[in-house]
Each structure stands twice: as structure tokens, then as C-alpha cells.
Amino acid sequence: MTLSLAAVFIPILFMSGILGRLFREFAVTICTAILISGMVSISLTPMLCSRFLREMKPTGTDCSTAPWSGFFKAC
Secondary structure: OHHHHHHHHHHHHOOOHHHHHHHHHHHHHHHHHHHHHHHHHHHHHHHHHHHHOOOOOOOOOOHHHOOOHHHHHHO
């Protein structure tokens, strides 16, 4: 999706005339931001998720000994 979104703004780079000159910086900025965002979503986000979302160690209390466990078994 990122590449197709960036591809939408690439033709703006090749516009001629006054509008082409006005929108050239806009197109470069948008394409660069979209491509950097795609690289971050592929590389940085999974790495941070692996760091922050660690498996929780058991605390020693079993859910079956909790006072509300009878309610959940009844349902």
C-alpha cells in the first residue's frame, strides 16, 4: 500500500508550468514521508514490539484458586 500511495504523488513531480513548480516540493515531501513511514513500519515497529511485549512470567497464583473462578466455571 505504501508504494502505491507514493506512486500516486510521483506524477506531480513531472508536471510542467507554474503548477508543476508550485507542487514539486509538496510531491517530494509527501513521497519521502510515505517511504520513510513504510521503512519504519517494516523495521522499527516489529523490533519495538518484540522489546515491549514480552511474555509474562507466571506469578504463582493459579486462576482456579481465585475467588471468582467459580463464577466463570458456572457460566
